[in-house]
Amino acid sequence: MGQLDLTGPSIRLTLPPHGRMALAGAALALSVMVAGGTARAQPSFDCKAASTPVEKAICADPKLADADSEIADAYKTLQALSGTADRERLRAEQKAWLAQRNQCATAGSSVATCLGPVLDARRTALAESVPKAVTALAAIVDGIAADPAGAGKRLAEIRGGLGKGWTAYALRFGPSPDRAKADALLREAVEGIEDPYSRETASGVDLTTDEGFLTALRVVSDDVEMAWPCSVMERRGAAAWKAMEPLYGSNRDNFGAHPACPDDNALLASPAWTAVDDLLAPMLEAASNRTGTIRFASYRQMAIDRMKSAVDPRLFLADAPELAALVKDAAGWSNPRWIAPGWGERLRAAVDGAVAAWTPQIAGRYSIGTAEARRIAEAVAAQGLGGSMGLIADNLELQKDTRLPDWLRGSWSWTGSAEDTPFGGPAGKARIDATGICVGSECGGYDVAGQGEDAPFDPKEVKAAGVSPAPNAAKQAVSLAPVSAGFSLTMVPLTGGNVLVTGTAKPLLLKREGK
Template identity: 35%
Template sequence: MKYQVACLAMLLCASHAFGASFDCAKAASGVEKAICADQSLSSLDDQLAEQYQNTLVNLTADEAATTRKAQRSWLIERNACASQAASARDCLKQSMTHRLTTLQTLGNSGAKALDQAIAQIPSDPTDAATRLRAYHGGLASAWLVYLHQFEPSAGVTDAQAQARHQEAVAALADDSFAQSLLQDVEKDPKISRAQKVLTLLRMQIERASYDTGRPYVHCFVFARQGNAAYDAMGALYGSTRDGSAPVCEPSGNLFELPAWKRLTDAFQPLVEAIATQGGTMRFASYASLAVLQLRATVSPRDFLTPALRKDATDPTGNLRDWNDSKDWPDAQRKAALKALPDTVSATAGWLHEQRGLPEQQAQQAAKAVVFNWVNTQLELAGDSLEALDK
């Protein structure tokens, strides 16, 4: 026993304790103290704690209960590393690494099953609701609130929706900013109920691991819910947080057309200048641009409405008058000016052929799309670079 204590003490000889998933100042057991004293073990412990929570939210209630039981059993096994004498550290590292892999596998499998239930909403909302009721994480709860709002046939009752709304909000407890913003949105009488529901859903999608390779399964909401979805999923925070706005990729190949390639290439030096010199508000503009591009390919008729046409003034004059050649060389600016009419024409043709808009409407919508896109870029550049010069 004395030798075991001495070996663990060797792990505590570091000059300071590293952060772990628990309060190292309150570390009681030898294993906890060993983890706090070793940077690699402490980092591994952090990963384990984060993965454990991420795994639980992607499991059904029964699966989560089983995983919690397994986690308690594993902690007993991990703590037994104290009896490994000189190899205590290696024992801990091996045990923790193995458990991390197990949780990652379980979490990935659970996320896939949960996403399959979500993807079923457009075709069979009733069965999707049945499957989602088995989960009690914030994401599943937000989707049940969505079903109550938009899919009455799913059978989610008022009482169930209210309870799930509370669960989804409670899941934001560790993110006071998001929770406060959500409360402001929900209290605002000018914001529709549909947008409020979708904002809650957006915040739960952001918390899931979709930014690490997990494919989006919520893209159907944009076509089905229109304005409310575009407003809820786009620029919201006015900060770097908008960099993770859950906006899906455009549908189809509109922005891969040669004319669009020439226009975006011409803007590239200005875009790079904004990225390296602009403030954090630029992330809101990035989100707005992503919404614009998605909307152009999914809901192009929206660009025939006064709300979207009001900002679609012809940017030709602003392109000609731009006088900042340091951040945007004249050659690229003139290339953008030259590409403008071709991009409008190509967009109109695509909207007519791929989305069935009559030729006149396709031309009107194309101007609104292209002009909005260019004006947004110019406004973002002007605000970002002007603020930098002050």
């Protein structure tokens, strides 16, 4: 409760502490890669100017340099999140710690040996303090509605971007709105975002609209993964929920600010919706495996929709797709690789069952009539179904039969190896069926991605392998795409019933062992 759970088709993704900062650190590490190795870790100061034994020891040891850099970053973050009294306390603590650190210059052991635990302890203490400071800031924000003047005074003491951003929020939505001042202050906060991509994203929104204003504030909040109080989501409504939707179309959407709202009673996580989820799960997992990091945007949208369905399902009425049309489209999927007989009818029944279960709950919650409650229930179902269908339809063939052909099914053996394929061992046996390839107990799903003209192979490559293609090989050859990440394979039928696997570094001969 209160944490945004990004749930993929078959995995549950949790947000690690300071995920965006960790991501930024990884990007920085990648940026200093050089040919033949990596650049030495850089501490928070210029090693060319290092003069004391402690500074020189830190510069000489990459682990110590990393720790020093992380301490400086966390200290800077805490300074930006703290009010006046906490900043003074933090400065005093840091000054005392620096004195302790510098005593390592006269330690009986080596300077580096002394510094290790001293830096580690400070790094841990500061890292643990950052989320506490973010939580304290969120508590101030939560009190804006009850005591705008008091909250505004406390926010004004916080000099970093979040202090400016939430002060701007109080100015825009408080009892005496000053939109011009609020917009100017939020622009200052946006200009202070260090990550250029995030800064560009926030700079591109229209601050004159509530949605744009809150989106910019969300980006300012992303760096420390601030949990927005649910009071903000409830008071700002649709604009706040829109601001929390995916922005980046990448794994950046796996991190960042999120609503701190209870989702215990989420309609889209209720037992009534489980039957729908179960019918979509195999396709959703396969589609997720086939897409890149953009899947995290889909996961975030699904997570936001789940939480919104707990807080205020009425919000779905504004822009949900038409449920009947979605169900009709899904019921028209026909690829037997994924769709069993009667699947469409079961989906329709599962969706109808969820809507029927939710309708009286919604009617009682808002004291409204059955017809209006059903409209809300249908809108929630449409959004939940549409999110899953979009990811599936974008990544799977749903109309054409993509099962592996009969001539390829059976038992096979090989010698040699083809890396990054099921046939990676130097020799072995495989079983191929309608949906995949098994080697021992390891099975991988495959679909036919192309056949005949859509699965071309080089006759010279076949000839070089010392084999002959079957007379109808040009029409029968198939290109197989793995359900999970991996390379496509082209399977060429040969005279005598064997198969040549191409699309690998070296063609591999599969010998038929039996049907």
